[in-house]
Amino acid sequence: MAAGAAPLSAAGARVLRTITLANGCRVTITRRHCLLTPAGWTNDLQIGDAVCVTPPAGGEPGQVTVFSAITAIEPVPYTGWVYDLEIAGRHNFVANGIVCHNTIQTIGMVLHGREQNPQPDPVLLICPTSVLGNWEREIQRFAPSLRVLVHQGANRLGGEEFVTASQQTDVVVSSYSLLARDRELLGQVAWGDVILDEAQNIKNPTTKQAQAARGLAARHRLALTGTPVENRLTDLWSIMEFLNPGYLGSQQSFRSKFTLPIERYHQPEPAAQLKTLVQPLLLRRLKSDPTIIQDLPEKNEMKVFCNLTAEQATLYEAVVQDSLRQIEESEDAASRPGFVYAHEAEAGLQPSRALPGQPHDQRFGRPFRQAQPSV
Numbered sequence: 001m002a003a004g005a006a007p008l009s010a011a012g013a014r015v016l017r018t019i020t021l022a023n024g025c026r027v028t029i030t031r032r033h034c035l036l037t038p039a040g041w042t043n044d045l046q047i048g049d050a051v052c053v054t055p056p057a058g059g060e061p062g063q064v065t066v067f068s069a070i071t072a073i074e075p076v077p078y079t080g081w082v083y084d085l086e087i088a089g090r091h092n093f094v095a096n097g098i099v100c101h102n103t104i105q106t107i108g109m110v111l112h113g114r115e116q117n118p119q120p121d122p123v124l125l126i127c128p129t130s131v132l133g134n135w136e137r138e139i140q141r142f143a144p145s146l147r148v149l150v151h152q153g154a155n156r157l158g159g160e161e162f163v164t165a166s167q168q169t170d171v172v173v174s175s176y177s178l179l180a181r182d183r184e185l186l187g188q189v190a191w192g193d194v195i196l197d198e199a200q201n202i203k204n205p206t207t208k209q210a211q212a213a214r215g216l217a218a219r220h221r222l223a224l225t226g227t228p229v230e231n232r233l234t235d236l237w238s239i240m241e242f243l244n245p246g247y248l249g250s251q252q253s254f255r256s257k258f259t260l261p262i263e264r265y266h267q268p269e270p271a272a273q274l275k276t277l278v279q280p281l282l283l284r285r286l287k288s289d290p291t292i293i294q295d296l297p298e299k300n301e302m303k304v305f306c307n308l309t310a311e312q313a314t315l316y317e318a319v320v321q322d323s324l325r326q327i328e329e330s331e332d333a334a335s336r337p338g339f340v341y342a343h344e345a346e347a348g349l350q351p352s353r354a355l356p357g358q359p360h361d362q363r364f365g366r367p368f369r370q371a372q373p374s375v
Contacts, residue, residue: 016076021051021068028076038067047073102224103135105283106195107143109222110171113192114146121192122166124216128198129175135197136173146170151178163188176201180208183215191218199223202242203235205251213242228282233259233274240278248277 018028019035027035034041036052045051050067110123127135132152139148149165151157151174157165166172166189179186194216196202202210221243229235237254240247248254261270308316 017045018072018074018076019045019051019070020072020074022071023068025068045070045073047071102197103138104142106197106222106224107139107146110146110193111143114170117192120170121190121219122169123171123193123195124186124189124191124218125171125173125195125197126176126179126213127173127196128201129177131197132173132175139171148173150174151182158182158185176209180212183208183212186212186216191216193220193222194218195222195224196242197224199225199239199242200227200230200235203230203238205234205238205241210238210242214245233262236278240281243281 016028016030018026020026029035029043034043035045037045037049047070049070051070052067106125113120113123125135129152132150136148136150139146147169149157149169149172151162151172156162156178162185172189174182174186194213196213202213204210223239223243225239228239234251234255237248237251237259241251249257258270258274261267262274
């Protein structure tokens with residue numbers, strides 16, 4: 001399976017087209033992507049042309065069973081960058097209005113690297129445990145020529161056995177928990193690429209998994225994330241420190257030069273300077289772009305109120321009145337804040353806590369986590 005990749009600048013250009021089919025499907029493609037027609041794969045598409053919709057179950061890729069006619073072709077203006085991937089036999093992966101699907105892009109990048117270097121080093125892909133199986137299935141679906149080793153579970157390989165197996169495979173998929181736990185083992189392999197999916201998992205630079213990620217030796221590094229800044233700018237620094245160590249300076253200098261001026265004083269100049277520094281290294285898509293998500297309606301937020309039953313209201317009022325009485329009778333004013341907090345927990349105002357010895361509040365019909373001792 002051959003692969004090719006090229007970044008296309010789309011600023012002000014009609015690079016994308018949205019194809020609408022008679023069965024209601026819509027697909028957004030670049031000028032290089034092809035769809036399968038009775039005449040073969042082509043980008044020369046006209047209204048009325050038939051496009052293959054589904055291959056036969058269990059059949060060979062490329063076999064035709066169902067066609068649907070093109071009913072509309074709309075040019076899509078797009079500002080920014082489109083990373084255009086061509087994978088032979090899988091050209092029509094850009095579906096449902098999603099122009100840049102990072103899973104497919106990553107698989108295409110790995111295939112492209114194998115095409116350029118027939119004897120490459122293995123790729124290490126770190127992702128949350130919940131999507132390990134998804135990555136394995138997607139690689140098998142879009143790049144069956146790639147050999148995949150899942151490093152996870154109690155029966156995972158170790159020592160020389162793991163090193164040998166990694167050198168004989170194309171992609172090793174593992175999780176963030178094992179990234180820290182098997183740090184020394186993973187460090188014994190010469191990786192061609194290290195890829196972090198949901199890279200916000202290393203947003204805290206002091207965690208063991210962030211330190212382990214930065215300690216991996218690889219020729220290329222890639223971070224996939226929809227939230228490079230979740231809470232504060234330090235999140236971005238931590239991810240960039242993994243990608244390009246030292247590029248944004250030390251953590252202390254980044255804090256004084258960017259974090260404090262931007263977060264505390266809202267100064268526009270440091271924000272613009274930081275954007276200039278990181279923009280060339282980001283391949284970004286905006287979900288607010290109407291060309292990205294075309295089928296979803298506007299978000300509609302509704303407040304739904306759940307009233308207490310008569311029994312719950314009576315019990316709640318009794319707890320409140322008893323708490324107020326004990327607060328008034330308390331002689332130590334300094335202890336009142338903690339006393340109030342403890343009674344909020346008992347009354348259900350702090351649902352994540354419960355009084356010691358009450359892991360479940362049967363009166364309110366929902367379980368509480370056991371209260372942890374404060375430090």
